[in-house]
Amino acid sequence: MMQxxxxxxEYAKEEAIVSTLRTxxxxxxxxxxxxxxxxxWKSAELAEELKxxxxxxxxxxxxxxxxxxxCSLIEHExxxxxxxxxxxxxxxxxxxxxxxxxxxxxxCQVSYxxxxx
Numbered sequence: 845m846m847q848x849x850x851x852x853x854e855y856a857k858e859e860a861i862v863s864t865l866r867t868x869x870x871x872x873x874x875x876x877x878x879x880x881x882x883x884x885w886k887s888a889e890l891a892e893e894l895k896x897x898x899x900x901x902x903x904x905x906x907x908x909x910x911x912x913x914x915c916s917l918i919e920h921e922x923x924x925x926x927x928x929x930x931x932x933x934x935x936x937x938x939x940x941x942x943x944x945x946x947x948x949x950x951x952c953q954v955s956y957x958x959x960x961x
Contacts, residue, residue, distance in 0.1 A: 911939060
């Protein structure tokens with residue numbers, strides 16, 4: 845009879861351990877589900893931000909290309925004026941002309957394309 849009681853006690857201990865492990869497992873699964881949901885949400889946010897940044901880069905590149913074409917046109921049409929695409933002062937002057945003529949394609953600052961010396 846004593847062995848039976850000891851076996852029942854051992855069984856109860858093991859059941860308590862198994863029950864505790866099940867509770868811990870359920871808690872961890874809940875955390876994993878929440879983390880997975882948060883990561884999917886964050887991934888969607890980052891994808892949207894990356895898309896917006898890509899569009900901004902494309903707009904800025906269009907602006908730089910247009911500005912370079914404008915500067916080349918000025919240099920070609922007025923070769924005796926002494927404008928040079930290699931001169932930062934001349935570039936800044938031409939940029940201001942282009943800006944005043946409304947030739948810029950986006951809200952990007954020209955300083956990104958032609959940083960100060």
